Each structure stands twice: as structure tokens, then as C-alpha cells.
Amino acid sequence: MINYLARRIAISIAILFAVSFAVYLIFAILPFDPAALTCGKSCNDPGIIEANRKRLGYDLPIWTQYVVFLKGLFLGRTFGEGAATIFCPAPSFGYSFQEHACVTNSILEALPVTLSLAIGALVLWLILGVGLGIVAARYRGRAADTGSTIFVLIGTSLPTFLTGLLLLVFVVVKWRILPYPSGNYTPLFENPLEWLNTMILPWITLAFAYAALYTRFVRNAVIETLSEDFIRTARAKGLSEKVVLRKHTLRAALAPLTTMAGLDFAGLLGGAILTEAVFNLPGLGRLSLGAVVDFDLPIIVATTILAATIVIFMNLLVDVLYAFIDPRVRVAA
Amino acid sequence: MSFLEVSDLRVEFPTSDGLVKAVDGVTFTVERGETLAIVGESGSGKTVTNLALMGLLSKRGSRISGSAIMKGDAGNLxxxxxxxxxxxxxRGKNIAMIFQDPMSSLHPYYTIGDQIIEAHQVHNEVDIEVSTARAIELLEMVGIPDAANRLKAFPHQFSGGMRQRVMIAMALVNSPELLIADEPTTALDVTVQAQILKLLRELQSELKMAIILITHDLGVVAGAADRVNVMYAGKIVESAPVGELYANPLMPYTHGLLASIPRMDRGHGKRLSAIAGQPPSLIALPAGCAFAPRCNFTERVGGGPDRCKSTMPALTEHTPGHFARCHLEGAAL
Structure with missing residues (x-):
């Protein structure tokens, strides 16, 4: 197990280096002058551009730039010299002239928003999806099953921006249960109620779509597992239906859910762009979207590397978890 | 009165194509310490008969009628x-069952100790230590070396034959009065088959239990059973003590089954004989003998093939203890 883990971590790190380099190449490959981009779209003062080029190191060859970038990740990085010096501490992803801030700071501001959104939605959709899926499988072909099928159909057909807008129209505009989204984010530990007010609709929006997928998946997995030979064995032992379902069926049926939830969660941490846009949440999705629109290359590089890191880490976590769930994996590993 | 008396057992499955008569008026008895083999090809009703006895058929999906009285420790049931x-x-206490595929009949996520102990705990209100000791005792009884340590092993760490031994240990943990073995050796290597059958035989004489051995393999039956019921299309077509059946098969179907066993003494270059045709659909059974369309002997019946096709022969006793369902006179085969 330890060997396996060490090997997996080594591979993950190698992949991360490859990804970061590939992403970094956009500075060299895109038909833009990164230095020109730093002073805005309508700016064409060659003096500022050249000064920025030197400050940000865009005058160096791409390889050197990448090495400097990597060094900054571990040691922090100083831009410019003299009075105009800006220091971005490690891990430094560079400096964004659009945001006028170290990229790491922009990301650290956006990350809690996206984390709140993703974790809340994950909890909600797991409870809803797994619960409904089990009920639908247990009462297959009856009213509860039909109800869940209708839920799945609606959930998978409605795009999140539509669900989000509908929620806004009814809950906020018509019924006035919640205030208008302010575009600000209140951290959980500052004002839990305010935090909840901001996050509840985005959670429901995201969870609705995912819960539908999970309901369908869990229903099918439970039904399939119930027809396994080892379930027949459990019944033949004289176990009650409750024990057969809870102990013998669910563990086997829900194991693949670990993979699914882990990867979906990782995907969301990269930024739920539509949901963040609809509810005006200052998360990673909005940050990346803004960066793409403004060609804010340092931010694009940083968010992409971050998203890749999260996906790679979640993959690793899922594999380790799986070994705990399924003894056959443990031995093979 | 016998230990188990099954009379006129019928199991029907309503389907969209029509009523499937899986078991069509089956009557037999089993004594304590006796092994009754039920032989037939797939779809002959042998497994369904026993699932009905175990109460493992879905009440919503099947119609069961007839009677099966077990005169056991729990009174007449x-x-x-x-x-x-x-x-x-x-289930699991008075009647236990072992299944065809030991690879898939044990739960992959639990240790074999957990699974055997669970089978004991569900029917006995005793401390876990008592059940653990019982599990070790049973594993030793079925010939698993180093039983106390093997309790912590998972099913995938055992070979097929060892897994079937574990299944047998689990089935016998509550000293059942009746053991139903559904194709217990079909998925195993031939040498292992013999070991498992021998083990069942030994355990039976030790525990004085009745065994119903379901198989499609008359080769298995020879050494393992006392009495044989041959089933075809949901009906018993021949029933005899095992030696008598081999020496003197009365029903052409049994004759065909016996002829299709590969034998060393039959000489080189002879093709293995097979019964031509397919078993009939259980939805539209012919009015007469269900085997008549595949039978080579209908010409020899008094009244000719027409009689076979129009009238169902009764299960009649030809010599003491030897019943057959055929219009042919006994010695004609």
C-alpha cells in the first residue's frame, strides 16, 4: 500500500509538471504580446509595454520564464526593482496587471467561494441522489420509482442557468424569501446566516442537476446489486430485507459512487462557471471567465494548473478510498 | 410420514407473453439422512422448485400453489x-442452501469470518465469541486448514473449491435439517467436484440431514444420491433409487441423458450421443407428453405417436419404488 501510494504520488507530480509546462506555453504560442496585454486593450504606449515586459520577465526566453515561474511557486517572486518593487510570496503564480494583485491572492480570495459552493452542493446532491435512488430501487415499478424517474428527467433536462434563473425569479423576485445576490461573498465564520443566504440557491441549483444523475445511477446500481448471487446467499441465510439492503447491497452498490463523486467534485472546484455567473458569486469560475475575456494570462495559467492539481489529487484520493472499500483492490495494490 | 412431503407443487410466472408454468404439479418426499437428486436440463424447473421451498421467489412475480410440509424440529410446517x-x-436455520457459483455467491467486501459469523448470529442470541468459535469449528469440519487465521481472509483469496467449502461451512453453521445444494459442483474442476461431493456425503452421515441435490449432471448423481427425480418441462418424468435408474431407465428422456454421459469404456471414435431438438417453451406446453417431439420411441408405443402427442402419461410405478411418466411398457427401452 505504501509503495503503491508513493508510486502514485510520484506519477502525479510528474503529470503536474507536464501540465504546468504545457499550460505555460500559452505565453509563447498565443499570437499576443503578453507585455502588451498587461496595460489594457486600448493601451499602446511602447514605453509602458517595454517596462512591463522587463518587470514581468517576458523578455526572457520561454524556458527561462518557465524556470523562473517554477522558482516563484516555491520561493516567491519579486517583480521590478527600486520603488516599484512588488513581491508575491510563495506560492507565487505571477502578477496580474488586470487585477493589480498577485495571482495567488486573487485565487485565495475566490477559492473559499468555490469551495463553499462545491462542498455544499455535493452534500446536498449526495443526500438527495443516494436517498432517492435507494427508495426508487427498493420500490421498483411503484409510485416512488415513477416519481424518481420524473425527477431524473426534469433534473437532467434543465440546464443549470435556467434552474438558477427560475429560482431567482421565484424565491428572490416574486416571493422575496431571500435578498438579491449582492455580488459579495460573506465567509462562513464571519456571518454564518449571511453565508447561508448567499449560498443556498446556488447549492440547490447545482445539486438539482447532479442529484438527478446520481438518483439514476444509484437506482440502477442497487437494482443490479440486488440480483447478485451474494445477495441471494444473504437472503438464504435468513437475514431480514433491511440487513440485506443496508449491509450487503448498499456497500457494493455505492462503491463506484466514490469515483463519480470525487471526479464531479473536482470538476466543480475548477469553477462552476454558469452557476457563479447567474448568482454573481466571486468564485474561481468567475475569475477564470474574466481572465479569459480580458486575456489575463497569469490568471488563466494559474486557474488551469489549479484545476489540474485538484483533478489529479481527487483521483488519487478516490483510488485510496476505493482500497478501503473494496478488499480486492487492496490486495492488488 | 416423511421428513419433507412436497405434493402437487406448482409455480407459475405471469409474463407479457403468457403464463410460464415453471413447475407443474411436482410431488416427492425426502427422508432424514437421504439425498434426493433432482436432475434436468436448464429450464426444467429444478431450481425453481427449491427456491419455492426456501420462500425465495418474489411474491409479486410468481404464483405458487400446492403443499410442502416439513416435519422438523420446528414442528410441522x-x-x-x-x-x-x-x-x-x-431459512439458514432449518433449511440451508448452497449455490452453483462459489465465486459470486460470497460477498466480495466481507471476510469469510464475518459472513459465517453473521449466519450464526442471525439465528442465535449468543456472544460474538461463541459464533466465532462455531465458525472455526465449521471451517475445520469442511477441511480448511488453519481455520482460525483464515477467518480474516476475503473470498478472493480462496480458490473455487475452497470457496465452495466456505459456502458449505456457512450453510451448516446452524445444523440445518435440510440442505439444498443447487449445482454445487458445476463451476468447479472435476477433481474438486469429487472432493466436494465426498465432503457433503460425510457431513450428511455426521449431521443426519436431508439433502436435495440439484444438478444437470447424471455423473455427479451416481456417487452422491440415494434417489433421483428426473425433471422435464416442469414435471417429474422419472423417479427411482439411483442404482435402479442407471441400470434400468424407463423414460426415453432419462435414457437419452444417460447415453450423453461421456464414458471411457465406450470405445474409440464413437460420437457422444445427444438428444435432438430443444426443450419446449413453458408457455405453450403440448397437450400430451412434453418430450414426445424429441422422442425416438413414440412408434413403439401402443397407439403410436398420436397417443404421446395427445395424452399426458401419468407418473406410474412400474417396479416397486421406480416411477416413470411414459406410455411405453417398461422393458421396451
């Missing part, structure tokens, strides 16, 4: 219309 909860208490 009518197994066919026992309440679910009562049946559950008998």
Missing part, C-alpha cells in the same frame, strides 16, 4: 404459505 417473517427464521 407448511412451507408454501408461511408468513415472510416465519420463513425468514427457518
Amino acid at each position: 407448511e412451507l408454501i404459505d408461511l408468513a415472510d417473517e416465519q420463513m425468514r427464521k427457518i
Whole structure:
């Protein structure tokens, strides 16, 4: 197990280096002058551009730039010299002239928003999806099953921006249960109620779509597992239906859910762009979207590397978890 | 009165294509310490008969009628219309079952110790230590070396034959009065088959239990059973003590089955004989003998093939203890 883990971590790190380099190449490959981009779209003062080029190191060859970038990740990085010096501490992803801030700071501001959104939605959709899926499988072909099928159909057909807008129209505009989204984010530990007010609709929006997928998946997995030979064995032992379902069926049926939830969660941490846009949440999705629109290359590089890191880490976590769930994996590993 | 008396057992499955008569008026008895083999090809009703006895058929999907009275430690029980909860208490305690595929019949996520102990705990209100000791005792009884340590092993760490031994240990943990073995050796290597059958035989004489051995393999039956019921299309077509059946098969179907066993003494270059045609659909059974369309002997019947096709022969006793369902006179084969 330890060997396996060490090997997996080594591979993950190698992949991360490859990804970061590939992403970094956009500075060299895109038909833009990164230095020109730093002073805005309508700016064409060659003096500022050249000064920025030197400050940000865009005058160096791409390889050197990448090495400097990597060094900054571990040691922090100083831009410019003299009075105009800006220091971005490690891990430094560079400096964004659009945001006028170290990229790491922009990301650290956006990350809690996206984390709140993703974790809340994950909890909600797991409870809803797994619960409904089990009920639908247990009462297959009856009213509860039909109800869940209708839920799945609606959930998978409605795009999140539509669900989000509908929620806004009814809950906020018509019924006035919640205030208008302010575009600000209140951290959980500052004002839990305010935090909840901001996050509840985005959670429901995201969870609705995912819960539908999970309901369908869990229903099918439970039904399939119930027809396994080892379930027949459990019944033949004289176990009650409750024990057969809870102990013998669910563990086997829900194991693949670990993979699914882990990867979906990782995907969301990269930024739920539509949901963040609809509810005006200052998360990673909005940050990346803004960066793409403004060609804010340092931010694009940083968010992409971050998203890749999260996906790679979640993959690793899922594999380790799986070994705990399924003894056959443990031995093979 | 016999230990188990099954009379006129019928199991029907309503389907969209029509009523499937899986078991069509089956009557037999089993004594304590006796092994009754039920032989037939796929779809002959042998497994369904026993699932009905175990109460493992879905009440929503099947119609069961007839009677199966077990005169056991729990008094006289009518197994066919026992309440679910009562049946559950008998399953695994008074009647136990082992299945065809030991690879898939054990739960992959639990240790074999967990699974055997669970089978004991569900029917006995004793400390876990008592159940553990019982599990070790049973594993030793079925010939698993180093039983105390093997309790912590998972099913995938055992070979097929060893897994079937574990299944047998689990089935016998509550000293059942009746063991139903559904194709217990079909998935195993031939040498292992012989070991498992020998083990069942030994355990039977030790524990004085009745065994119903379901198989499609008459080769297995020869050494393992006392009496044989041959089933075809949901009906018993021949029933005889095992030696008598081999020496003197009365029903052409049994004759065909015996002829299709590969034998060393039959000489080189002879093709293995097979019964031509397919078993009939259980939805539209012919009025007469279900085997008539595949039978080579209809010409020899008094009244000719027409009689076979129009009238169902009764199960009649030709010599003491030897019953057959055929219009042919006994010696004609």
C-alpha cells in the first residue's frame, strides 16, 4: 500500500509538471504580446509595454520564464526593482496587471467561494441522489420509482442557468424569501446566516442537476446489486430485507459512487462557471471567465494548473478510498 | 410420514407473453439422512422448485400453489404459505442452501469470518465469541486448514473449491435439517467436484440431514444420491433409487441423458450421443407428453405417436419404488 501510494504520488507530480509546462506555453504560442496585454486593450504606449515586459520577465526566453515561474511557486517572486518593487510570496503564480494583485491572492480570495459552493452542493446532491435512488430501487415499478424517474428527467433536462434563473425569479423576485445576490461573498465564520443566504440557491441549483444523475445511477446500481448471487446467499441465510439492503447491497452498490463523486467534485472546484455567473458569486469560475475575456494570462495559467492539481489529487484520493472499500483492490495494490 | 412431503407443487410466472408454468404439479418426499437428486436440463424447473421451498421467489412475480410440509424440529410446517417473517427464521436455520457459483455467491467486501459469523448470529442470541468459535469449528469440519487465521481472509483469496467449502461451512453453521445444494459442483474442476461431493456425503452421515441435490449432471448423481427425480418441462418424468435408474431407465428422456454421459469404456471414435431438438417453451406446453417431439420411441408405443402427442402419461410405478411418466411398457427401452 505504501509503495503503491508513493508510486502514485510520484506519477502525479510528474503529470503536474507536464501540465504546468504545457499550460505555460500559452505565453509563447498565443499570437499576443503578453507585455502588451498587461496595460489594457486600448493601451499602446511602447514605453509602458517595454517596462512591463522587463518587470514581468517576458523578455526572457520561454524556458527561462518557465524556470523562473517554477522558482516563484516555491520561493516567491519579486517583480521590478527600486520603488516599484512588488513581491508575491510563495506560492507565487505571477502578477496580474488586470487585477493589480498577485495571482495567488486573487485565487485565495475566490477559492473559499468555490469551495463553499462545491462542498455544499455535493452534500446536498449526495443526500438527495443516494436517498432517492435507494427508495426508487427498493420500490421498483411503484409510485416512488415513477416519481424518481420524473425527477431524473426534469433534473437532467434543465440546464443549470435556467434552474438558477427560475429560482431567482421565484424565491428572490416574486416571493422575496431571500435578498438579491449582492455580488459579495460573506465567509462562513464571519456571518454564518449571511453565508447561508448567499449560498443556498446556488447549492440547490447545482445539486438539482447532479442529484438527478446520481438518483439514476444509484437506482440502477442497487437494482443490479440486488440480483447478485451474494445477495441471494444473504437472503438464504435468513437475514431480514433491511440487513440485506443496508449491509450487503448498499456497500457494493455505492462503491463506484466514490469515483463519480470525487471526479464531479473536482470538476466543480475548477469553477462552476454558469452557476457563479447567474448568482454573481466571486468564485474561481468567475475569475477564470474574466481572465479569459480580458486575456489575463497569469490568471488563466494559474486557474488551469489549479484545476489540474485538484483533478489529479481527487483521483488519487478516490483510488485510496476505493482500497478501503473494496478488499480486492487492496490486495492488488 | 416423511421428513419433507412436497405434493402437487406448482409455480407459475405471469409474463407479457403468457403464463410460464415453471413447475407443474411436482410431488416427492425426502427422508432424514437421504439425498434426493433432482436432475434436468436448464429450464426444467429444478431450481425453481427449491427456491419455492426456501420462500425465495418474489411474491409479486410468481404464483405458487400446492403443499410442502416439513416435519422438523420446528414442528410441522407448511412451507408454501408461511408468513415472510416465519420463513425468514427457518431459512439458514432449518433449511440451508448452497449455490452453483462459489465465486459470486460470497460477498466480495466481507471476510469469510464475518459472513459465517453473521449466519450464526442471525439465528442465535449468543456472544460474538461463541459464533466465532462455531465458525472455526465449521471451517475445520469442511477441511480448511488453519481455520482460525483464515477467518480474516476475503473470498478472493480462496480458490473455487475452497470457496465452495466456505459456502458449505456457512450453510451448516446452524445444523440445518435440510440442505439444498443447487449445482454445487458445476463451476468447479472435476477433481474438486469429487472432493466436494465426498465432503457433503460425510457431513450428511455426521449431521443426519436431508439433502436435495440439484444438478444437470447424471455423473455427479451416481456417487452422491440415494434417489433421483428426473425433471422435464416442469414435471417429474422419472423417479427411482439411483442404482435402479442407471441400470434400468424407463423414460426415453432419462435414457437419452444417460447415453450423453461421456464414458471411457465406450470405445474409440464413437460420437457422444445427444438428444435432438430443444426443450419446449413453458408457455405453450403440448397437450400430451412434453418430450414426445424429441422422442425416438413414440412408434413403439401402443397407439403410436398420436397417443404421446395427445395424452399426458401419468407418473406410474412400474417396479416397486421406480416411477416413470411414459406410455411405453417398461422393458421396451
